[in-house]
Amino acid sequence: MTKYLKLFINGEWIHSANPETQDVINPANQGVIAKAPKATKAETEKTIHIAKSTFESGVWSERTPGERAEVLLQIANGIEAHLNELTELEVMNNGKTIREAEADVTDALNTFRYYASLLQNQTDETFEAEKDLQTMIVKEPMGVAGLIVPWNFPILMSVWKIAPALAAGNSIILKPAEITPMTAVKLYEIIEQTDLPKGVAQLLLGTGSVVGQTIAESEGVDVVSFTGSTQVGQRIMQAAAGNLKKVSLELGGKSPNIIFNDADIDLAVDYALFGIFMGAGQVCTSGSRLLVQEDIYASFIEKYLEKAKTIQVGPGNNVNSEMGAIVSEKHMNSILDYIQVGKEEGARLILGGNRMEEVDLKKGFFIEPTVFTDVTSDMRIVREEIFGPVVVIQTFKEEEDAIHLANDTDYGLAGAVFSQDQAKAIRVIKKVRAGITWVNNYHLSSVQSPWGGYKTSGIGRSLGKYGLDEYQETKQINISMNAEQLDWFEGKK
Structure with a gap:
């Protein structure tokens, strides 16, 4: 029986209003794994509105770092419990070897654990700027994060974006590549079983020209993180200029x-x-x-x-x-x-x-x-x-x-x-x-290290504390410890 995939919006699995679907293929034998929906522009706009409302409600954005870290650990444990299934799905849908897929899934769960640990160790900066003036530098979530991932590392690239975006307190919308949605769907089934509030994490399956473009253009989205080709990255950057949203791009290479x-x-x-x-x-x-x-x-x-x-x-x-x-x-x-x-x-x-x-x-x-x-x-x-x-x-x-x-x-x-x-x-x-x-090595790296490039290979960084920064605003708060009237405008007599 053919499996029909669904969208995950506001904590519910729903069929797209668009009857058109796309075959999800096993590249090793061209067998059809599932039918994936193509979410509409209207569905995408509705999802953005839900994510924005959820963010503004504070049900996630106002939770303490420790509370958010606990949910990240729940997701990591869920990935570990379904490691074999996720590995099989990645092999079947992407075509990579078992060894590569298992390494990706393991790295994914370790990424959630890393950001849980980083959250619990992140501290604000405080200093005395002037006499009786105390300054605090604090990090705050940005709002709605649109996460657009490629087909070459479906689960790992998703997690590289999801984990820091959630850690920072944002609401998220994930759009996986049209041809490799299987592990993203399973990941959201795992997320559904955690204590993450409804409406914080959405999953939209569909095309880049509709779903991706709408996310990039929307004034309801505060940050877009994209991994893929340089050409598409340039189009996303142009689309994001409308409300000057923050853009993080990890693009091509010829290394x-x-x-x-x-x-x-x-x-x-x-x-x-x-x-x-x-x-x-x-x-x-x-x-x-x-x-x-x-x-x-x-x-x-x-x-x-x-x-x-x-x-x-x-x-x-x-x-x-x-x-x-x-x-x-x-x-x-x-x-x-x-x-x-x-x-x-x-x-x-x-x-x-x-x-x-x-x-x-x-x-x-x-x-x-x-x-x-x-x-x-x-x-x-x-x-x-x-x-x-x-x-x-x-x-x-x-x-x-x-x-x-x-x-x-x-x-x-x-x-x-x-x-x-x-x-x-x-x-x-x-x-x-x-x-x-x-x-004297190649491809070896760690979740603690920043990932990104120079020139047309992109802007911004994933992973490490730099990856968390991509989803946070930096605010200064100046506090008078002994407030006195300034009398700047005294008037002339």
């Missing part, structure tokens, strides 16, 4: 991974593969540009290809699979188009480049790990975000060349340096214009 000739080659190869082929390259921080020093290029390529050829591509629910499916047929075709562009531009394809059509894969959306060499910085496959299992490899001579190539991009999300010379590694990574960087 450099610099391998110096003094690097531990085996270590560099290991992380370079992980940097691009984890998540089938559908990761904003993927190390999609490898910059290898000329002296070690031949030996590096030999070892890199040797290991890349052994990557086990297959359905995410197969425990032996190391790289899963591409999320949709549309996105698979976009990646294949880029591979064709690379060939036409004159790049040398040395591995992969094809859709995988073996018997057990032909019904799904699978692409071989793909490697291009002999590329130049003006090629589209070097400059544009492909967002798939495709890496381009360039060479450099000296340290200055590596820094120039690394920064020769419109993006500035991530980057890495591999070198056993720690002074050089730190010197170079400090010159890489990116917000998330690594030395």
